[in-house]
Every structure is written in C-alpha cells, then in structure tokens.
Amino acid sequence: MPFARAAKLMGEVGTSVSAMTIWKEVKRAGERAAEEAQEMVNEVFEGCKVPEGEKTAERLCIEADGVMIPQQRSKKEGRSKAHSGLRGERGPEAAPSQP
Numbered sequence: 001m002p003f004a005r006a007a008k009l010m011g012e013v014g015t016s017v018s019a020m021t022i023w024k025e026v027k028r029a030g031e032r033a034a035e036e037a038q039e040m041v042n043e044v045f046e047g048c049k050v051p052e053g054e055k056t057a058e059r060l061c062i063e064a065d066g067v068m069i070p071q072q073r074s075k076k077e078g079r080s081k082a083h084s085g086l087r088g089e090r091g092p093e094a095a096p097s098q099p
Contacts (some may be wrong), residue, residue: 003019043049
C-alpha cells in the first residue's frame with residue numbers, strides 16, 4: 001500500500017499523520033528488524049550459539065543437485081558447477097521401505 005494511501009486511511013479513522021511520517025516509521029522498523037536479524041546471525045556464526053527450535057524432526061532429508069555451467073569470457077577454461085539444495089522434514093509414512 002502506498003504511504004499516501006496509508007496516511008489517508010489513518011486520517012479517516014481519526015489519526016492525522018503524513019505519508020512522510022509513515023515512511024520514516026517503516027524505515028526505522030525495517031532498520032531495527034535488520035539489526036535484530038544481524039544479531040541472530042552473529043550469535044549463530046560467530047558465537048556458536050544454536051537457536052532454540054520449535055519442533056524436532058524424526059527424519060530430516062537433504063537433497064542437492066549440481067548443474068554444469070559453461071564459463072564465458074573467463075580466464076579459467078572449462079565449466080563451473082552450480083549447486084542448489086532442498087531440505088525438508090519427512091514423516092515415517094514417507095520413509096523408504098526396508099528390504
């Protein structure tokens with residue numbers, strides 16, 4: 001929603017505020033969220049603190065695939081490999097059958 005429209009709607013419910021004020025507050029909230037996210041990243045990767053989880057998976061499956069990509073205009077000859085991955089939880093009903 002555009003900030004001007006948000007200011008207009010707030011005015012209709014009895015709160016007079018400018019679009020610029022809303023923009024500043026959204027920017028400030030975004031900066032706070034970015035700082036909190038960076039703190040969490042620092043705790044995990046620099047402080048070796050493992051965050052508490054909400055649940056425990058019985059089985060975690062991770063899959064990865066690679067694609068060869070030809071390099072163009074590079075000093076290196078040949079190809080590079082790009083990887084992508086997918087992770088997810090599988091319940092016992094999705095487990096492969098045991099022989």
